[in-house]
Amino acid sequence: MPAAQNTIAIAGNPNSGKTTAFNRYTGSRQHVGNYPGITVEKKAGTAHVDGKTVTLVDLPGTYSLTAYSLEEVVARKVLAEERPGAVLDVINASVLERNLYLTLQMLEMGIPVVLALNMMDEARDQGIIIDEKRLEELIGIKAVPTVARTGEGLPKALAETLKLAEEKKGRTAPLEISYGPEIDATLKEMTPLVEEAELLTHKYPSRWVALKYLERDEDIISQGRVASATTSAALEKITARLSDHIKTTLHSYPEALIADYRYGYISSLLRQGVLKGVDEMKNRIAYSDKMDKVLTHRILGPVIMIGVLYAMYYLTIEIGDYPLGWVENFFEWLDGAVGATLPDGLLKSMITSGVIGGVGGVLGFVPLIVIMFMLIAFMEDSGYMARVAYMWDRIFRFFGLHGASIMPFIISGGIAGGCAVPGVMATRTLRSPRERLATILTAPFMACGAKMPVFLLFVGIFFEEDKALIMLLLSLTGWAVALLVARLLRSTLIRGASTPFVMELPPYRLPTLSGMLIHTWERAWQYIKKAGTIILAISILLWAAMSFPSLPDDVSAGFAEKKASIEGELSAFPHRKLSDEIAGMEEELDGLGANDPKAAELRARIDELTAQRDALPAGKLQVEIDELTAQKDALPKDPAADKLREQVAKLSESLEWLKPEDAGAKAMQRQLDELSEALEKTPSGAIEAVIGLKQKERDALPEIRLEAKITEIENEKAAQALSHSLAGRVGAALERITAPAGFDWRTNIALVGGIAAKEVVISTLGTAYSLGEIGDDEHSLADRIRADSHWTKANAVALLLFTLLYSPCFVTLVVIKQESGSWKWLFFSLVFNLALAYSVAVAAYQTLA
């Protein structure tokens, strides 16, 4: 492969400021993708130096190139196979010794490296002096002091790297250091074998390949076996011999000795005048230690952290609710606008229910994701996230998880009302692959916000007295199931020793805003692209399943007939007749030009008819209601009245779920009466009371009652159409399977719809009970369910548990696929969670019924 000399890779330890430097260099000229097949991010961008354009690749942050983690495998692969012209190694200057460990490994691979001695400001504060000249003299590499956060030194560092890249074109003589007599001798024996067979030598230096065999590097050994089985076997034999020898004489392992010698080499380098004057206990670290005394304190630490996690949850879910509302309003508006322009029919139904509903549902999550990633970026960049993992690890480890698993759990609904979509995406902070996968698969068991309306409705109907307690129990059940399933998965499908926890606790730092913004934007955009396309397809399919096959013609005709006969009755009423006539004229008027002489005539006629209509009882009452509403709206703001109104609404809502003979109902009623009376004494309250009376009077008019009847028929038709559709038939067919859990066909359809989005459960149930669209007012549905003899406490408990645990919604499923990198886990989540929820629901129903 040719060396890409105008490509420069940026390498470095995590927390060394590597990404800050990359962002500084590339700004918005970067793009993020994934390395094929794995979830490690691939970041690239362009930068300009001395009038030349270079491509920068941001390697994943690693401490080493031992191919221990996916990040390391990727970093090494890019260095060996894509062959960047040179590497800019960003180093935290205050932790020079450990950072040079990675540098040394790149030099051993024969890669041209320039060092950016980053965070030089902090290092200087600590009294650290680094002699770059001496370093260059000793190992021949250039070092440039930088401060990535301010940009200091960055242009020079990149210019030096580009110069080196042009000169070396991706390859330089590998650094050879001594690993002690035994290993050096063995390497001397192995290297000719590697050279002879040209084993991987097109990519790596021969001594390095031999070294990797001694280090028992699985990646290199398996590549070697493919390239030449015989040579590889010979090398493995020599390795085994040395390994035995070292074990008996030194009670150690070759890879341990190699690491020891590398560190030994580094520390002798630093002692030869490279590093001077270190005062560890000064500034940044000392300051960080002081913060840790409080933030990770035995008692204060957890208390503060719960506060922080709650604040995160609050900001994500509660504040996110506002932009979420805007997005929803926009799509509602779009829905209305499209509905008004398109003629009734399949196309309109598909676009409004399928396309706009589906895409709107996906984009509705974007504000949540943006806010959550901003906060996570802040927590990570500030160094607090590592402390969270540190404090929780003891508990989560028991379940085969990692301390950092807490965050995705909380966001997914560990505090009731979260959302699994940002929750699953939040697992990116976990670096341990097995623990991360277990977290991804269990986070959706939490009580997310979309499950809440179902809980509220049924808990309200069947557990009026213990509402809060049952809601809490549901939330805790979510936690218990998530943790237990995690434990189960970690001892079956995702078996394997826990990934070593060994982790850096970086000093606390104030994150840079641009870094957070770039990070957030990347994530949100990835989500929109990936989830958007798949969800669009799925929501159209789902719409089709709920619309086809459509009702047979004779049934449709039956409804049309019924409707027509009521219309006929209605048309005898002058109010309706006039309204129809006015509507007809208005349409005609819309078709005319503004200067058309006929327009004025039409307008006059409309005014005349409107006046006639408004003189009739229904018209007159409407006019009065409109006037009163306008009066009320013109009143000055009255917070006291608004508060009263809120209290009245809350009370009457709670009261609606009580029976009159229930304990406390009387006292509540009394309180409600008192509050209502007080409300009526406020100016706006008084007007509202009159409006209420007028509305009642109007609703009692025969023509208005007939209009309501038409709506009823339409709703009934929608219910029949739903049960006739594929989804309805599936629901009915499923009755046989779901009977042991106590679900009827209506519940089944609602739950099937809920796989698309949990928000749909209640509205589908509403349609199935022929209530039409369920808006803010869910009481009619509660009444229907209460009246339906099918529903008992047992069914309700089974449904509550099923809703809590069954398949994640489509958006979550897509995100699970995206984050786990495999369709397999998407299907696993779908099937396993369904099976689990079903067993739990059946067990609950059978015990209680």
Add this chain to the structure above:
Amino acid sequence: MMEQMSLRRLDEGQAAVISTITAEGEMGRRIRDMGLVPGVSVQVVGRAPLRDPVALRLLGFTLTLRNSEADFIKVTQ
């Protein structure tokens, strides 16, 4: 020369020098990659609220590892 003891046994604030590391494979690599090698001096700077994991200071940075991982590391005071 002091006797060797497990890193787990160090109290908060105590410092010691790493003498041997017995971990191999993935764990051993990870421990060494982070700079934990014989001859390096470490100090326990804190413990998590449930006494595990432990936070160490070495080579100018802070590292945390589980007690079960600290068991692979022997130190002398």
